[in-house]
Amino acid sequence: MTNKRLHVDALVVGGGIAGMQTSLDLGDQGYQVALVEKTASIGGNMVQLSKVFPTLDCASCITTPKMSSVHHHDNIKLLTSSEVQKVTPHGDGFIAEVLLKPTYVNNDTCTGCQKCEEACPVDILDEYDYGFNARRAAYIPFPTAIPYTAVIDMDHCIFCGQCIKACPVPDCIDFNMQPEVIEIETSAIVISTGFKVTPYDAKEEYGAGKFRNVIDGLMMERLLAPTGPYGHVLRPSDGKLPDSIAYVQCAGSRDLTLGVPYCSRVCCMYAIKQAMLLAGALPMADITIYYMDIRTFGKQYEQFYQNAKAMGIEFVKAKVARITEVENQDLNVRVELIDENSQVVERHHDLVVLSVGMLPNYDPQAVFSIDIAEDKFVETPYYHNSPAATTRPGIFAAGTAAGPMDIVDTIVTAGSAAADVAAYIQSHNGHKAETAVETQTTVAERSVDHD
């Protein structure tokens, strides 16, 4: 293992929309940034979405240019397939030990031609499409991945060598690639590790994981996306065009039985958004949203909700008790109608979407020595004055690492984290960012190798 050391002003951990925005805001001010992402591509959860609310803009059209800007920015060093393993204090800042995991493909020479992917004989579940489709053991993570380079999945490789034979670039695929550890010396750190959703099978009574046609909101995002697994919204059980789709709200939030007492803040809006998109994609389908109460707190959100109602989406104030599978893998949804004397009824649907909530994606306590709050998201104790500050000076949080929020708020907190980092660096070591124009040395050039 080589022992390289990289010198930067800020280390950003997590390459979703929050991490990318923080990196760009700092990089544009002239600060040197290292962005560490554990997967093979930046983009995070957002790049998997179909459209965003309330504007219905294409999510990929917003995310992809930012991904590209990060990749080509002179002041940002992007490290994918990498994880921070250890952080130690160093002068006014920190030294982070980062593990670079082997992808078995040389990112500098891979052209993204996909010849290796075409040649690979192994088809396995594609996690990017939640298993609805396949990917190869030699693959590019998704169509807009950045870096747009292949990865060899060594856990599913048949070791046939077809990928090497098909690759037009000599020595690009390297089965002997080894993990590498580098040290990053930094003045400040931003945690932007994002969220994961409540497991969709957490509530046994809803049958997800057992009944193929009970899915969650992120799965529906893939079905709705133009690059989705089927190219259309089809039922996962049999490829039927769904005729009656139900949404079950608060299926992973505001639920003490799951240990998630908080509201995830995005589920009402993403369900309404998806319902509107479904109404466009499947004009003959009936769409029902079972909800406890609709929370439309953001700018233009209430109007968005009213538009959905005007489009014919049925909103039923009810609590869903149980989902059972009936003939043809259709579903019976047993609901208690809250506004109708708690009457219990059973309604028939052929696809049910659980509006699952948000959980933190990463526990930073062990590596970063910062506190987490009662809800297990990163504690931000000075929220009203310095929203990105954590319990450890010099370490900040951006986006959903600090709590459930939508994309708009994520971008706002990313900007806030960048401002906090800039202020922190200036107050602690007097280092003011060089402007992008003045900066002649890039992150890579400033790096020093210590063998």
Next chain:
Amino acid sequence: MTISKEEAKAISELMIAKRKEHVETAKAAQQLVKENNAIRRKLKKALKSGPHTIPQLAEETGMETVDVLWHIAAMEKYGAVIEVGMDEDEEYYTYSLAKGVKK
């Protein structure tokens, strides 16, 4: 890409060494490829007679509809199958073998 005999030999030796290093992974992947290939052969055979929906393919091959859908989606992604239309009731899409695919 055309490779020389020497290069092919070197790749082959490397893969033999890697298979020895990752015995379980290689075996599991080999089994998976065999199973997938057997299923794809059945699906291609059924599709030879013309466009089919997912339930029709499931009935002809004796497979579960969910598995047929996964394989057809995979075959479509990698160019072996194309979507050609819908059934009479407009409930299901129909799929055909792509041009040039060995039947």
